[in-house]
Amino acid sequence: MDWQTQIAANLEGVRARIARAAQRVGRDPAAVTIVVVTKTMPAEVVRAAAAAGLADIGENRVQEAAAKRAQLDDLAGVRWHMVGHLQRNKAGPALELFDTIHSVDSVDLAAALARRAAAAVRVVPILLEVNVGGEATKFGLPPREEVLRAAVEAILALPGLRLEGLMTVAPPAADPQAARPAFRRLRALAADLQSHYPQASWRHLSMGMTDDYTVAVEEGATLVRLGRALLGERQR
Numbered sequence: 001m002d003w004q005t006q007i008a009a010n011l012e013g014v015r016a017r018i019a020r021a022a023q024r025v026g027r028d029p030a031a032v033t034i035v036v037v038t039k040t041m042p043a044e045v046v047r048a049a050a051a052a053g054l055a056d057i058g059e060n061r062v063q064e065a066a067a068k069r070a071q072l073d074d075l076a077g078v079r080w081h082m083v084g085h086l087q088r089n090k091a092g093p094a095l096e097l098f099d100t101i102h103s104v105d106s107v108d109l110a111a112a113l114a115r116r117a118a119a120a121v122r123v124v125p126i127l128l129e130v131n132v133g134g135e136a137t138k139f140g141l142p143p144r145e146e147v148l149r150a151a152v153e154a155i156l157a158l159p160g161l162r163l164e165g166l167m168t169v170a171p172p173a174a175d176p177q178a179a180r181p182a183f184r185r186l187r188a189l190a191a192d193l194q195s196h197y198p199q200a201s202w203r204h205l206s207m208g209m210t211d212d213y214t215v216a217v218e219e220g221a222t223l224v225r226l227g228r229a230l231l232g233e234r235q236r
């Protein structure tokens with residue numbers, strides 16, 4: 001089977017599972033956008049994913065995304081999402097490559113992005129990454145109301161950015177249900193921020209990956225970031 005046929009078949013299954021998860025909690029499945037995470041996959045896979053109907057492409061490294069995009073000059077109508085850790089000194093290149101940044105994990109990074117965005121006369125949608133599990137190995141702001149409120153207060157004062165919500169990567173676990181508290185926590189943190197900063201939209205919760213996306217949808221995810229569920233296992 002070629003890539004496009006394989007991805008289209010996987011996508012059908014994923015959409016059905018999202019629809020059932022949304023139904024279980026009375027949500028509209030159309031409120032969930034699938035971001036296909038194409039890291040480690042060649043440009044032709046991105047092209048096949050787009051042809052299969054996936055218009056939101058996620059990458060986690062600036063350099064890899066740059067190499068792929070150079071081969072996809074003619075690919076129109078897709079949005080590029082940065083989902084991996086971003087270093088401050090890559091803010092400029094990242095903005096040239098990505099439409100939206102899910103992984104803003106410090107006020108310093110937000111400020112670097114804001115400077116570049118304002119210089120380019122752009123308004124860039126961003127999400128704040130929260131390390132809900134508090135894992136030492138993960139990036140993200142700590143899951144504490146005071147810390148997040150202070151970060152949001154500072155970020156809302158910056159030009160060139162539009163804060164649209166929160167993002168998290170749940171701690172790895174064999175049982176998808178184990179991710180539920182993390183997703184609930186992210187939703188609760190967003191609700192707290194919404195009550196203090198209603199001027200931001202708080203429309204997005206970017207949460208849920210291949211192993212736990214149906215649970216994330218039940219807990220309110222609006223953006224699920226899927227690699228293996230759509231593309232199969234990554235080569236190491």
Ligand SMILES: *Cc1c(COP(=O)(O)O)cnc(C)c1O
Nearest residue numbers: 037060083209210225226227228
């Ligand atoms: C790789 C990655 C994903 C997708 O992971 P799968 O388990 O393959 O679905 C999602 N989010 C981030 C931040 C990633 O790095």
